[in-house]
Amino acid sequence: MRALLLGYGTVAIYYVMAVTLIYFMILFFSYKGVYSMIKGAVYSRFQSLSGSESAPPVSLLVPAYNEELTIIENVKSLLTLNYHTYEVIVINDGSKDNTLQVLIDAFQLEPKEDEKGHQAIECTPIRQVYYNPAYPTLYVIDKPNGGKADSLNAGINLSHYPLISSIDADSLLEKDALIRMARVYMENPAETVAIGGNVRIANGCSIRDGVVTDVRLPKKLWPMFQTLEYMKAFLGGRIGWSHINGLIIVSGAFGMFRKSNVVEVGGYRDGYPGEDMNIIIKLHRHMLENKLPYRVAYCPDAVCWTQAPDTYRILSSQRKRWGRGNLKNMWENRDLLLRPKYKVFGMLTVPYNIIFETLNPYFKLTGLLALIGYVAMDMTNWKVLLVFALINFLNGYVLAVGSLVLEELAFQRYTRMRDLVRMTWYSALMFLGYYQLGVLWRLQGHIEFLRKNNTWGVMTRQSWNQDAPAVNNTPPVATGGKIA
Amino acid sequence: MDMHMRMASIFIAVLSGVIAVGLAALYTLKLRDIRRRRTAGVYTAKHEDWITYVLANLDGEEPLYPPPGRLNQEERRVVQERLIGWIEQFRGEQQRKLIALCEEMGLVKRHLQRLDSPFEWVRLDAAYYLGCMRSHGAVPGMMKLLASMRFSPMVFIVGRAIAKCARHTDELRDMVHVLLAHKKEAHPLIADILAESEIDIAAMLETFLRSGDEERVRLALAAMRKHSLAGSGDTLYKLTASEQADIRLKASKLLAKDAVSFSEGRARKLLIHPDGEVRALAAQAIGKLGLRSCLEQLRLTMADPEWKVRFYSARSMAMLGEEGFAELCEAAKTDTEAGAEEARDVIREEMRRRESASRETGWVAVRGRSQPAYEYVPLTQDDQVHA
Numbered sequence: 001m002r003a004l005l006l007g008y009g010t011v012a013i014y015y016v017m018a019v020t021l022i023y024f025m026i027l028f029f030s031y032k033g034v035y036s037m038i039k040g041a042v043y044s045r046f047q048s049l050s051g052s053e054s055a056p057p058v059s060l061l062v063p064a065y066n067e068e069l070t071i072i073e074n075v076k077s078l079l080t081l082n083y084h085t086y087e088v089i090v091i092n093d094g095s096k097d098n099t100l101q102v103l104i105d106a107f108q109l110e111p112k113e114d115e116k117g118h119q120a121i122e123c124t125p126i127r128q129v130y131y132n133p134a135y136p137t138l139y140v141i142d143k144p145n146g147g148k149a150d151s152l153n154a155g156i157n158l159s160h161y162p163l164i165s166s167i168d169a170d171s172l173l174e175k176d177a178l179i180r181m182a183r184v185y186m187e188n189p190a191e192t193v194a195i196g197g198n199v200r201i202a203n204g205c206s207i208r209d210g211v212v213t214d215v216r217l218p219k220k221l222w223p224m225f226q227t228l229e230y231m232k233a234f235l236g237g238r239i240g241w242s243h244i245n246g247l248i249i250v251s252g253a254f255g256m257f258r259k260s261n262v263v264e265v266g267g268y269r270d271g272y273p274g275e276d277m278n279i280i281i282k283l284h285r286h287m288l289e290n291k292l293p294y295r296v297a298y299c300p301d302a303v304c305w306t307q308a309p310d311t312y313r314i315l316s317s318q319r320k321r322w323g324r325g326n327l328k329n330m331w332e333n334r335d336l337l338l339r340p341k342y343k344v345f346g347m348l349t350v351p352y353n354i355i356f357e358t359l360n361p362y363f364k365l366t367g368l369l370a371l372i373g374y375v376a377m378d379m380t381n382w383k384v385l386l387v388f389a390l391i392n393f394l395n396g397y398v399l400a401v402g403s404l405v406l407e408e409l410a411f412q413r414y415t416r417m418r419d420l421v422r423m424t425w426y427s428a429l430m431f432l433g434y435y436q437l438g439v440l441w442r443l444q445g446h447i448e449f450l451r452k453n454n455t456w457g458v459m460t461r462q463s464w465n466q467d468a469p470a471v472n473n474t475p476p477v478a479t480g481g482k483i484a
Numbered sequence: 485m486d487m488h489m490r491m492a493s494i495f496i497a498v499l500s501g502v503i504a505v506g507l508a509a510l511y512t513l514k515l516r517d518i519r520r521r522r523t524a525g526v527y528t529a530k531h532e533d534w535i536t537y538v539l540a541n542l543d544g545e546e547p548l549y550p551p552p553g554r555l556n557q558e559e560r561r562v563v564q565e566r567l568i569g570w571i572e573q574f575r576g577e578q579q580r581k582l583i584a585l586c587e588e589m590g591l592v593k594r595h596l597q598r599l600d601s602p603f604e605w606v607r608l609d610a611a612y613y614l615g616c617m618r619s620h621g622a623v624p625g626m627m628k629l630l631a632s633m634r635f636s637p638m639v640f641i642v643g644r645a646i647a648k649c650a651r652h653t654d655e656l657r658d659m660v661h662v663l664l665a666h667k668k669e670a671h672p673l674i675a676d677i678l679a680e681s682e683i684d685i686a687a688m689l690e691t692f693l694r695s696g697d698e699e700r701v702r703l704a705l706a707a708m709r710k711h712s713l714a715g716s717g718d719t720l721y722k723l724t725a726s727e728q729a730d731i732r733l734k735a736s737k738l739l740a741k742d743a744v745s746f747s748e749g750r751a752r753k754l755l756i757h758p759d760g761e762v763r764a765l766a767a768q769a770i771g772k773l774g775l776r777s778c779l780e781q782l783r784l785t786m787a788d789p790e791w792k793v794r795f796y797s798a799r800s801m802a803m804l805g806e807e808g809f810a811e812l813c814e815a816a817k818t819d820t821e822a823g824a825e826e827a828r829d830v831i832r833e834e835m836r837r838r839e840s841a842s843r844e845t846g847w848v849a850v851r852g853r854s855q856p857a858y859e860y861v862p863l864t865q866d867d868q869v870h871a
Binding site: 037043056 | 830
């Protein structure tokens with residue numbers, strides 16, 4: 001037993017060393033990549049570009065399930081983006097509430113017979129397309145419930161433009177988000193197959209007429225932790241991964257894709273959460289197998305604001321769903337692992353995700369058991385345990401600080417000193433329970449996966465008007481919600 | 485064990501050091517940001533009168549004068565940002581006066597010096613500002629910078645700066661050559677950059693269009709979306725036969741926009757083009773441009789294997805007056821299943837449209853009881869629709 005524990009300890013040390021090394025490497029690439037991103041954004045004149053015909057036309061796809069509370073405000077906000085040519089396609093995925101009716105009433109929509117939509121991708125047959133020439137850029141599809149991926153596929157079939165952008169119905173896009181993303185596409189249309197946007201937490205911010213007018217940190221604990229978590233993932237992680245073309249996920253809340261490539265890979269996969277990661281994996285696979293030059297880019301200055309779950313119940317449900325989606329995607333795509341044919345994606349991204357994301361809970365759990373074993377068998381002492389805990393904390397904290405520096409260098413969204421103090425303090429506090437809960441939720445997600453749980457879980461919608469009540473929103477098949 | 489603990493202690497010390505440096509950098513950045521915002525507010529307030537003076541005198545004949553007194557670095561930055569904002573906002577004489585003011589204040593000279601900096605980021609920054617200030621003298625330096633750069637978003641920043649400053653077509657041509665050499669198919673963006681130039685680029689686009697070089701042709705086609713070229717119809721028509729699908733489609737689109745170039749003969753030939761996308765475009769354009777003489781050909785394309793061609797053919801027929809509508813009705817009766825279905829959809833749609841239009845004018849479209857075709861009858865007083 002002692003030998004086993006010692007052996008485990010050795011493996012664990014190498015595991016920690018490897019994960020630390022990769023984290024630092026990605027953070028380094030984030031710093032390297034952010035320079036041209038900042039300068040490109042600062043020196044670009046988005047105001048003139050947004051009115052330019054040169055900007056490629058974009059179809060915004062907005063899957064909606066039981067979104068009656070927020071849909072009108074969000075669609076109105078989407079209809080007033082600073083962009084030359086775009087259309088908004090709302091896909092009502094068999095909502096049980098009045099989502100469709102409130103849309104019809106608010107925009108005086110009527111059935112549009114000539115929009116049959118070319119069936120480029122398989123999806124549930126749609127019931128009707130609604131339209132009003134007074135809002136020439138708005139289309140509403142009504143279809144039976146089929147899930148988020150199915151809704152996106154229906155939207156793709158109806159879309160009229162070469163670029164598609166998926167947006168969650170409960171998210172708000174900044175007015176220049178689309179043009180910022182389009183700029184990234186226009187710089188290299190030959191290779192760009194997808195671009196990820198930056199998702200930020202709107203809890204605590206002031207919102208007026210669908211626009212975030214005053215950026216503030218959330219007051220509640222759960223959204224505060226998520227704000228820091230998103231910052232770390234989007235700035236400290238995704239900029240770096242995109243720099244080496246190893247990005248494995250473009251947030252379902254806001255991403256842009258070249259439609260032709262999405263159609264080539266058969267559109268979004270249906271059946272369970274994790275469709276945003278799945279589509280990116282499929283695109284990587286398709287481009288690499290066909291030896292086509294490509295990149296999955298990331299645009300951190302294209303911002304989408306979303307509401308973070310603010311209760312334990314909803315947050316845990318969301319995280320379990322992510323855990324399920326991650327495990328399923330990794331299991332289905334295990335053939336990519338360590339195959340030189342798949343370049344950075346196969347040699348680094350997938351191994352990293354399997355070993356340090358999917359299997360992370362098992363290392364954490366066995367690590368805890370091993371620690372108990374060391375103490376029980378008198379193989380350690382409090383000093384060693386303290387050192388171990390300290391290294392663990394410092395390792396994580398250095399990455400959190402690194403992300404905060406990136407935020408401060410490039411974006412400075414939180415302008416007050418008080419905000420920075422809170423962020424540095426809460427970044428440390430996250431180690432006392434929040435990260436551990438994350439491991440637990442992921443593990444529970446894996447259990448749900450093994451039990452073939454295919455539901456979306458609990459989700460509530462809160463109006464952007466903070467005084468309005470929240471509504472429960474548990475779809476029969478996965479639709480809506482947000483995935484970072 | 486001691487050795488391991490010593491190693492761990494060193495690791496902890498290093499990590500703590502990195503965190504301390506990171507936190508110091510973080511708070512320094514925040515303090516700097518807060519200070520910058522404060523000083524920007526202070527200096528804006530200090531120069532409020534001068535700002536009012538500049539805006540009030542943009543249209544006057546007198547040259548504009550710099551702000552009074554000696555400006556410190558931060559003050560100069562605040563004033564410069566104001567001026568750059570206005571330069572990008574205004575055009576013509578107002579813009580020229582503001583640019584002259586930048587020269588008077590020594591901003592152009594300062595950035596020209598920075599353009600020789602050994603650091604690329606300084607040169608990039610200088611190129612951006614010199615571009616905004618339309619400094620023609622900076623073009624050679626910016627070209628040198630552009631040629632030395634590896635591909636990144638920054639090359640377009642420098643390219644745009646050159647386009648703003650260029651006074652000769654050759655300068656633009658050189659810039660375009662470098663940008664196209666990166667082979668990223670960024671033609672729309674380069675076209676947008678060219679549109680920033682004050683030079684007449686028509687002749688250059690004409691040569692690109694005729695060059696036979698696919699990259700240049702693509703760029704010319706992208707630029708022509710904004711900048712139409714008189715007399716380019718023949719070249720565009722030739723390009724509809726290009727081996728490259730994107731080129732023939734873009735050429736067809738541009739051709740179809742121009743009523744003069746999109747003659748009936750060309751429309752007929754494009755309707756039998758081997759590329760379905762081109763046929764669909766031609767079918768669509770015939771309706772938009774009202775080419776009634778192509779009606780017979782449109783009737784034939786209702787049996788096209790491509791749904792898009794049938795779709796636009798049917799819609800175009802509906803747009804070609806009663807004659808077109810009658811042909812559409814005929815197609816609904818006699819065509820192959822797909823064509824007839826398309827025709828029926830358009831008829832239904834057209835009836836609805838006419839019905840809704842007639843509500844305002846007092847006329848309504850109804851289906852004749854004894855006739856297979858459709859006709860107009862006057863609306864009854866109680867506004868009932870006869871069916």
